[in-house]
Amino acid sequence: RVTDAGGRAEVVVADVADEAQARLAVEHAVSALGRLDILVNNAGLMLLGPVTDADTTDWRRMIDVNLLGLMYATHAAIPHMRGQGGGHVVNVSSVSGRGASPTSAGYSATKWGVGGFSEGLRQEVRTHRVRVTVIEPGVVATELTDHITHQETKSAYEGRIGQITPLEPEDVAAAVVYAVTQPERVNVNEILIRPLDQG
Template sequence: MTGKLNTKVAVVTGASSGIGEATALALTAEGASVALVARRADRLAALQQRITEKGGQAIAISADIADENQAYDVVQKANAVFGRVDILINNAGVMQLGLIDGADTEQWRSMININLLGLMYATHAALPIMKAQGTGHIVNISSTAGLEANANAAVYSATKFGVGAFTEALRKENHIHKIRVTLIEPGAVATELGDRITDPTAKQWAQSWLETKKPLASDDIASGIVYAVTQPPHVNVNEIVIRPLDQ
């Protein structure tokens, strides 16, 4: 396959569904080779097959990026198989909503470990490779919850505000190495993210809120990501906020 990303190699975390899956398909449609990363091996295998049947190139890596060693190994394996890592899409995430008082604090740790530390671990693993290449692009998926904190989403928002801060510092540290950094902040998107909310009151609140909107599709976010990573090398799209019209 040929396109604007021909010869480029991308690593996409959280690739088994939603924004990650749509982004992997969009990147391969532009000619990129993609390392598909998530915990659900069966989903990854099915996505890999879809890509290869369309003439694309992909490998599936089942891993938990909240584990630092696994995050490191993912990036190293992609580099070993494809010979480089040009694009890292830090998309893996989890959203557990609910009030602070009475919360299951294990869910707090899970969100911090996946949404924030996992993103940091993968970035830490990719930076030496990109510096040695003299080029690279790191795309961090945050949320509009990283722009405005609301009741029922305190810790989820805290992780996404953290992603924003980390991303800006990352950009300032690495532009001299010709590494581009982009922050993507989606609003309401129709994905499986809300399906895993365990607090029944918070889940009902989230569903009721979503019903008042016409949510975006994962493809809408993938299009924004492809836009950012296909700009000329001297152009760094720092931040993209993508909301439904009625949000």
């Protein structure tokens, strides 16, 4: 689709939880395309479940992908953006980065971490003309629920979201496009976007 629209696309298969692979993906983009203007950190896992019955490997998986993967890719990208005189880092968080529920403690912890990292980064890199935006979607029609390992939580969550019309991925993409197409003087710090039906 990118090619059909007149652009150029490069594909790199990488596990962002592996720092070397996250760095390689960034380096490949710079090598192939000559520069890096926008980094969208969108990889994530939502392994909901109560703390009491938690499989703590779920926590590690979410921290590795949702938080450390985002940090690794950003760490690799910032020197390129600074060197070229600007850029934009977009970190996809969640409404769970603003609040928590009885089954989202682990997930929310990672998304609150994204918020804290993003704000500290924004203050650090603004003098280098690098902008930082956090996108916080509510329920989106994706495969996230497929990965929930706690079956009781999975069933309850699917039942709850089955009663609303979720956001489509294109809605979140439109929020990203809005943030990155503002005039250079504007840094959209946060966009919270929920389905109309979501309480």
